[in-house]
Amino acid sequence: MNLQPSDNPDDLKIVLEAALLAAVGPLSLAELRRMFEQDAPNQGLSNDVLRRMLDELCAQWHGRGVELVQVAEGWRFQTRAEMQPWLSRLKDEKPPRYSRAVLETLAIIAYRQPVTRGDIEDIRGVSVNPNIIKTLEERGWIEAIGHRDVPGRPALFGTTGHFLSDLGLRTLSELPPLEELGNLVTPDETALIPELREELADNGAPQTFGAVIETARAASTQFDAVTEIL
Numbered sequence: 001m002n003l004q005p006s007d008n009p010d011d012l013k014i015v016l017e018a019a020l021l022a023a024v025g026p027l028s029l030a031e032l033r034r035m036f037e038q039d040a041p042n043q044g045l046s047n048d049v050l051r052r053m054l055d056e057l058c059a060q061w062h063g064r065g066v067e068l069v070q071v072a073e074g075w076r077f078q079t080r081a082e083m084q085p086w087l088s089r090l091k092d093e094k095p096p097r098y099s100r101a102v103l104e105t106l107a108i109i110a111y112r113q114p115v116t117r118g119d120i121e122d123i124r125g126v127s128v129n130p131n132i133i134k135t136l137e138e139r140g141w142i143e144a145i146g147h148r149d150v151p152g153r154p155a156l157f158g159t160t161g162h163f164l165s166d167l168g169l170r171t172l173s174e175l176p177p178l179e180e181l182g183n184l185v186t187p188d189e190t191a192l193i194p195e196l197r198e199e200l201a202d203n204g205a206p207q208t209f210g211a212v213i214e215t216a217r218a219a220s221t222q223f224d225a226v227t228e229i230l
Helices: 009-022 029-034 047-060 081-090 100-112 117-124 130-138 161-167 178-183 194-203 205-218
Strands: 066-071 074-079 142-147 155-159
Touching (some): 009 047, 029 074, 074 081, 100 117, 100 130, 100 155
Antiparallel strands (some): 066 074
């Protein structure tokens, strides 16, 4: 196969498709563009061209069991959510389980970031176990993004691009409103991370997050609106 991706749009889509199918995670436009720099060192491929080809690939894969989507960290192929009942039968190991405290802490950080550990404790009304923060950091869902300019300079936590990608989102603005948080698990939901989906399905989203919603509303005047971190 003699491919000329810099000159032939069809060849370009073939290379993009192969790269995205082989990748272990999302690929950004910069990463995708780097594949073609040696083929056209003087001009390269513009982001507009890459986006157009990616959009065409999305259309070509429409209606199949696998779809091409854009998330916070870039573009990736993923199985459609409706395939999950069958694909889950191939797994011998169950996904990790997260406690209500972990999920509530994650929700608070996602909707009220940047927040300190003290802010989280004020909202939840209980102390935050350091292992909860450690668990979320190790999962790659949150990170320290600064320090509050007060005595002790406590760390300010925010969610990561990896968190958004795991949710199938591009920006924080795509998170559902707090009022709809109880409806995260619906028959046509397509993006919720598998382990969080399982936890919510077992416990019921309104029960799991009800306390977070009410306390976050009560404390809404104490925090800025959600800001995009990308």
